[in-house]
Amino acid sequence: MSEECVFCRIVRAEQRASIVWEDDLTMAFMDQRQFHAGHTLVVPRRHLLDVRELDHATGAALMAAVAHITRAVGAAFPNQGLSVWHSIGAGAGQEVPHLHIHVHPRRPGDGLLRVYPSLAPQPDQATRDAYADTLRSYLDSRQAAFPLPSPGD
Numbered sequence: 001m002s003e004e005c006v007f008c009r010i011v012r013a014e015q016r017a018s019i020v021w022e023d024d025l026t027m028a029f030m031d032q033r034q035f036h037a038g039h040t041l042v043v044p045r046r047h048l049l050d051v052r053e054l055d056h057a058t059g060a061a062l063m064a065a066v067a068h069i070t071r072a073v074g075a076a077f078p079n080q081g082l083s084v085w086h087s088i089g090a091g092a093g094q095e096v097p098h099l100h101i102h103v104h105p106r107r108p109g110d111g112l113l114r115v116y117p118s119l120a121p122q123p124d125q126a127t128r129d130a131y132a133d134t135l136r137s138y139l140d141s142r143q144a145a146f147p148l149p150s151p152g153d
């Protein structure tokens, strides 16, 4: 837990939030911004910066909660689609340094979350294979560090 973290304060009920879901490991509440009604955040109770710090149990609980909340938002609020996203670090626009998954109703042409500012290059198969080699090499060198730590480690 972090003293200063606004989401930890919500988890500890020291900060008012419009809570829609909680279990032993996760919580969901309405985002302060409602570009389309229904924008909800799903967080682990533990103060984790992002998905890279997840242990298996918390990760499983978080993904189950995301699925649960996404079904609810999709059924309860007008939409023609939904976006589910997680940002890590300043380059991705993460504003609160406590892992959170956004669940957001979408409509065609609403201008939210444009992924590519211009046409994305599509490198040839050899280049994509080389990128995959880079990742596999990293994953192979980290085998000893997998599986991830348990809660409380």
Ligand SMILES: [Zn+2]
Binding pocket: 001, 002, 005, 006, 007, 008, 009, 046, 047, 048, 097, 098
């Ligand atoms: Zn926190």
